[in-house]
Amino acid sequence: MSEAENFARLMRELKERGGLSYGALARRLHTSTSTLHRYCNGDALPAEFAVVDRFARACGAPPGEAVDLHRAWLLADARRRAGVPSEPAAEPVPVPVADSDSGAGAGAGAGSDSGAETAVVVVGEPAVVGRPWYRRRAAVVAAAGVAAGAVAVALLAVAGPEARAPRTGAWTGGGTGPGPGTAAPAAAAGASGTASAPGTGTATASASGTATAPEPSPPAGGSGQASGGPATSSPVVPAPSAAPAAPLRAAVRSHVWTAGCDHAYLSERGPGSVPPPPVEADAPAWASKLRAVHAGTQIVEVTLHGTGPGAVVLEDLEVRVTGRRTPPAWNVYQMSQGCGGALTPAVFAVNLDAPRPLARPVAGNDAGSTLPAPAFPMRVSAAEPVVLRVEAVTTGCDCDWSLDLRWSGPSGSGTLRIDDGGRPLRTSAAPGRPVYGYATEQGRWGR
Numbered sequence: 001m002s003e004a005e006n007f008a009r010l011m012r013e014l015k016e017r018g019g020l021s022y023g024a025l026a027r028r029l030h031t032s033t034s035t036l037h038r039y040c041n042g043d044a045l046p047a048e049f050a051v052v053d054r055f056a057r058a059c060g061a062p063p064g065e066a067v068d069l070h071r072a073w074l075l076a077d078a079r080r081r082a083g084v085p086s087e088p089a090a091e092p093v094p095v096p097v098a099d100s101d102s103g104a105g106a107g108a109g110a111g112s113d114s115g116a117e118t119a120v121v122v123v124g125e126p127a128v129v130g131r132p133w134y135r136r137r138a139a140v141v142a143a144a145g146v147a148a149g150a151v152a153v154a155l156l157a158v159a160g161p162e163a164r165a166p167r168t169g170a171w172t173g174g175g176t177g178p179g180p181g182t183a184a185p186a187a188a189a190g191a192s193g194t195a196s197a198p199g200t201g202t203a204t205a206s207a208s209g210t211a212t213a214p215e216p217s218p219p220a221g222g223s224g225q226a227s228g229g230p231a232t233s234s235p236v237v238p239a240p241s242a243a244p245a246a247p248l249r250a251a252v253r254s255h256v257w258t259a260g261c262d263h264a265y266l267s268e269r270g271p272g273s274v275p276p277p278p279v280e281a282d283a284p285a286w287a288s289k290l291r292a293v294h295a296g297t298q299i300v301e302v303t304l305h306g307t308g309p310g311a312v313v314l315e316d317l318e319v320r321v322t323g324r325r326t327p328p329a330w331n332v333y334q335m336s337q338g339c340g341g342a343l344t345p346a347v348f349a350v351n352l353d354a355p356r357p358l359a360r361p362v363a364g365n366d367a368g369s370t371l372p373a374p375a376f377p378m379r380v381s382a383a384e385p386v387v388l389r390v391e392a393v394t395t396g397c398d399c400d401w402s403l404d405l406r407w408s409g410p411s412g413s414g415t416l417r418i419d420d421g422g423r424p425l426r427t428s429a430a431p432g433r434p435v436y437g438y439a440t441e442q443g444r445w446g447r
Contacts, residue, residue: 008042018059
């Protein structure tokens with residue numbers, strides 16, 4: 001069953017238990033009956049979580065089932081934006097492992113009574129979300145006990161002293177770690193790796209942090225020995241510790257519209273050369289083609305998943321403004337003539353005009369019911385994702401900015417940079433600029 005099919009199944013089950021018709025639910029979700037049918041049949045997926053949250057509340061879902069529905073939507077949405085088809089789960093393949101009593105030379109001629117045990121080799125891993133969140137790799141799980149010990153000793157005897165050298169450095173990235181005495185790629189570059197978020201219009205997240213264990217010291221007999229002189233032992237100087245890769249994967253949406261329809265962009269083009277407004281999902285490509293800038297407000301949504309076996313604690317979100325310019329004298333193009341909904345999501349509000357902007361938690365509202373403001377610390381793992389919604393506003397500058405998410409976990413601590421594909425996010429004020437709306441009947445922009 002694919003992620004989208006699983007999400008649709010959960011929606012159908014909640015609807016049946018809730019006892020509401022498609023028409024009644026559609027009115028509460030501010031959508032059409034046919035659209036709701038498509039959601040429940042798996043033919044379409046809601047563009048934002050607000051619709052999913054309203055659906056769960058309308059059906060009276062308990063907290064546990066609401067979390068399950070949220071998780072299923074995150075996985076299906078990530079799969080849709082990544083454009084990666086679902087893959088079947090890998091089947092464990094039993095592999096015989098010779099018992100230690102069979103001797104070193106009994107491998108080829110051992111019979112059924114040789115005391116062979118069975119290890120489990122998992123060839124490949126199922127693709128759960130998208131390639132940026134989970135790296136597919138072959139993982140080998142050997143059986144514990146005497147058999148595994150005998151195999152390990154035999155491998156070390158054949159590999160020689162280099163393979164027996166201790167590896168004390170912390171390696172938290174996906175795949176195979178560096179060899180003995182080899183610094184991690186992130187350390188060689190002066191920073192940790194860059195994790196690209198999936199989907200169109202997503203941002204990259206660059207991680208940096210503090211390692212918890214030193215790298216192996218270089219072997220003796222290097223530059224510390226004088227040329228032509230007697231061999232002397234040079235003092236052992238530990239290599240600098242490598243910064244751990246962030247045990248997180250971030251999917252960033254930087255073109256999120258209010259209620260899925262209300263947004264505005266600045267563009268230097270005249271109304272005659274600007275195409276009709278897109279739907280929210282196509283906004284990144286539309287804005288990129290026009291070199292348009294978010295006008296006055298920008299909503300950024302960050303979905304975080306843990307990549308390791310343990311949980312990661314999100315400690316704080318810091319705002320970094322890297323540039324302030326005079327707003328450009330461009331035109332403002334509204335994506336809608338006005339839309340509204342009963343749901344106002346809880347967000348981190350950012351005033352980019354402040355000397356030192358802060359991410360301030362703000363409560364939301366759902367048809368009169370208060371939605372709690374987001375608060376740190378937060379816990380995130382591979383099974384429990386977290387969604388951060390940040391709403392930045394400006395009335396006085398053309399601002400370049402980014403977010404720094406501080407985290408800590410079993411591998412150490414560090415910072416995850418949230419930006420726009422390696423570039424700063426950009427939001428500009430539009431004081432006194434001409435504002436255009438699109439007249440669908442006439443097929444043109446007008447004031």
